[in-house]
Amino acid sequence: MSDERKLAPEAPPTLAERMRAATSARVAIGRIGSSIPTRAALDFQLAHARARDAVHAQLDAGAYGSTLHGHPVLEVCSQAADRGQYLMRPDLGRRLAPGMAERLSPHRSDLAIILADGLSATAVRAHAANLVGAILARAQDWQVGPIIVAHQARVALADEIGEALKAKISVILIGERPGLSAADSLSAYITWQPRKGRLDSERNCISNIRPPHGWRIEDAAGEVLRIARAARRIGCTGVGMIAEQSAHQGPVLEG
Amino acid sequence: MAPPHVEVSVQYRTDISGTRHTFRSLGHVLACASPLRSGDVLAGLAAENAEQRVAARWVLADLPLTVFLEDLLIPAERDEVTRLILERHDARAFAPIRHLTVGGLREWLLDETTQSDALRSVARGITPEMAAAVSKVMRNQDLVAVSRKVEVTTSFRNTIGLSGRLSTRLQPNDPTDSPRGIAAAILDGLLLGSGDAVIGINPATDDVANIGVLLHMLDEIREALAIPTQSCVLTHVTNTLELIRKGAPVDLCFQSIAGTQAANEGFGISLSLLREAWDATLALNRGTLGRNVMYFETGQGSCLSSDAHHGIDQQTLECRAYEVARSFDPLLVNSVVGFIGPEYLYDGKQILRAALEDHFCGKLLGLPMGLDICYTNHAEADQDDMDVIATVLGVAGVSFIMGIPGADDVMLGYQSTSFHDALYLRDVLGLRPAPEFEDWLTSIGIFDPAGRLAATPRLPQLASSPALAALL
Known part of the structure; x- marks a missing residue:
């Protein structure tokens, strides 16, 4: 196998190194005839394998035990029966399975916190428990009930969950669609007065929560609370809040 | 060009081995005839089963191309893309294939005497719906064989x-x-x-x-x-x-x-x-x-x-x-x-x-x-x-x-x-x-x-x- 990552056979090696240093893209990977050298080909396959495994990973609620940071953990699932159906029917991932709302409705949470597998349970496993802890530490001015763990969930599942918990605001921490460079990136979507039928444009999103490369946990938690308090003050999230938002935390229409 | 309000009385149906397959509209025929894909299932438009899919293709194959100029999928008064399609349809370019059915168009496209010039000259006579329809009665191989003959520069x-x-x-x-x-x-x-x-x-x-x-x-x-x-x-x-x-x-x-x-x-x-x-x-x-x-x-x-x-x-x-x-x-x-x-x-x-x-x-x-x-x-x-x-x-x-x-x-x-x-x-x-x-x-x-x-x-x-x- 070729161990040399040359741009072209006669190119100075420093050029390839400079190019690679300039970007995270797979530049200057060399070539064998018209093809990609073995190492670069296997590098790519490894990244794709990790992304695929993240998409199909299960979110194991048992890992959190019956409580998380002192709050009871309740599990719910969407109407998507399995991963295959989840991927093909995003509409089912936005609706609670029968009986789930009844499981939640005896409880109450002004600030509803939901951990959702989304497209990467790997991301939830990696970052969500820490992020919940950091949010709770900053949420002394909010009543927080049980922590909800949601399976086969899309972003909008937070609307039905929040409604059942009579929440003023919902925060769903959900695994993003994995890319080749990161399979563990988490998003937080924040929705004022969550109820069925909310539009994606009515949410705020913090994406790329992935320490140390993306948002750090402490910073992301601070941002969640900043948005939550702003929502309590002006009575909305999403496009209505955009004017008061810094440029990079506008609503992201995905999921 | 037909006025957009024309009532179309075409019956979209076929009988196969004693089973009657009826389709409620031209759009329904097209959707059912499409090879299976998740987006049509998500929209609730896909054929109910494999036989219905092929039945829709039988219906489609026998439809005259002119039906697509008369039975509009999306009303012209509600959609400027429909109006664009009707306004820009070139009757002269359409003339050589006007008499064909969808199945007939497939065979005309595949015929070895139909070459790049002929294909280029009918392009403005073919509406998007005709193109979609004929593709639905074509195998992957057919799509390759015909595409290969068309040169667009x-x-x-x-x-x-x-x-x-x-x-x-x-x-x-x-x-x-x-x-x-x-x-x-x-x-x-x-x-x-x-x-x-x-x-x-x-x-x-x-x-x-x-x-x-x-x-x-x-x-x-x-x-x-x-x-x-x-x-x-x-x-x-x-x-x-x-x-x-x-x-x-x-x-x-x-x-x-x-x-x-x-x-x-x-x-x-x-x-x-x-x-x-x-x-x-x-x-x-x-x-x-x-x-x-x-x-x-x-x-x-x-x-x-x-x-x-x-x-x-x-x-x-x-x-x-x-x-x-x-x-x-x-x-x-x-x-x-x-x-x-x-x-x-x-x-x-x-x-x-x-x-x-x-x-x-x-x-x-x-x-x-x-x-x-x-x-x-x-x-x-x-x-x-x-x-x-x-x-x-x-x-x-x-x-x-x-x-x-x-x-x-x-x-x-x-x-x-x-x-x-x-x-x-x-x-x-x-x-x-x-x-x-x-x-x-x-x-x-x-x-x-x-x-x-x-x-x-x-x-x-x-x-x-x-x-x-x-x-x-």
Whole structure:
């Protein structure tokens, strides 16, 4: 196998190194005839394998035990029966399975916190428990009930969950669609007065929560609370809040 | 042309072995006849079972082409794309095939006496719905065989779409729009013979000032190296219009388009806005060989995802986007076939089928079709599927594909085709870059005189571009 990552056979090696240093893209990977050298080909396959495994990973609620940071953990699932159906029917991932709302409705949470597998349970496993802890530490001015763990969930599942918990605001921490460079990136979507039928444009999103490369946990938690308090003050999230938002935390229409 | 309010009394039904299959509308026939794909299932439009799917194809095969001019899928009074289709239908071009059924059109297309000239001359007589209909009674092989016969050429600073040629869009995206990162990806692509369709950046930040910086950098590199190609930053037409007003070096005007007025409104565009952008870009008069200045992207499922599909299947709606495209004489039309995700095209088989349909229908309607042969990480697909799709599209005569470092777009987070993939296709199918670009590759020393990548590219010439010299 070729161990040399040359741009072209006669190119100075420093050029390839400079190019690679300039970007995270797979530049200057060399070539064998018209093809990609073995190492670069296997590098790519490894990244794709990790992304695929993240998409199909299960979110194991048992890992959190019956409580998380002192709050009871309740599990719910969407109407998507399995991963295959989840991927093909995003509409089912936005609706609670029968009986789930009844499981939640005896409880109450002004600030509803939901951990959702989304497209990467790997991301939830990696970052969500820490992020919940950091949010709770900053949420002394909010009543927080049980922590909800949601399976086969899309972003909008937070609307039905929040409604059942009579929440003023919902925060769903959900695994993003994995890319080749990161399979563990988490998003937080924040929705004022969550109820069925909310539009994606009515949410705020913090994406790329992935320490140390993306948002750090402490910073992301601070941002969640900043948005939550702003929502309590002006009575909305999403496009209505955009004017008061810094440029990079506008609503992201995905999921 | 029939007035839009005509009551159509056609019965869409067939009897097969004692079972009567009835379809409630022309749209229902088309949807049921489509090869299985997740987007039609999600929309509740797919055939109930495999037999109903084939029954719909029997019905479709026997329908006269003229029915598509009378029984309109989306009412003209509600949709400007329907009006565009009716206004621009050319009765003279249609005359040679007017008598045919959908099944008859398939056979006329496949007939060995029907060659490129005949196909080109009927393009304006074929509506998007006719193209969609005939594709639904064609196997993958048929789509390849006919596409291969259609030559659609366009030009700006070089010639795209000639037989025996394969061009690439060099796609040097960067997660932070870092000029240095983008320059590294451009250099990588040029040294691997990529970039004749366009050097086109998807910006990470859709901010006009940022896009202006990128446009100037692209223009600087192209001018410094005298590359016979065109550049583009893929942003909304309103941004491009503003940049044109500010004097930015805009070669091509980009826009994503769809097949219904409502879906286009979701993209923030209308036909009149596209005309304004087309006029403004043409007025810059920057092309040296030709005046094709528009670059459109499309993709099955975009209407459904914006809840603007009117109960019509995603492949038929995709063809309607091609009517929008062809009224602006584009340089490039790119179906971003696997980008939308598994809820529209689930796996490699569905992406392959859609890619062949889009290429065939686009070419049949007279468009310079390229394909972003791609998938996301939640689709049931991998690079092996892309290899098959690229190879089959190469045989079909695709005008251009994407060239991305290592096939991994680190900004958009999906996988497409690499610079190497284009080299592979050119190798195994004996294809070459656009002629003007090929001459440039040879003159600068990236290609050797035999038209293959040179062992010793003369890098010092690249230093004449400040953006590239920073890397050398």
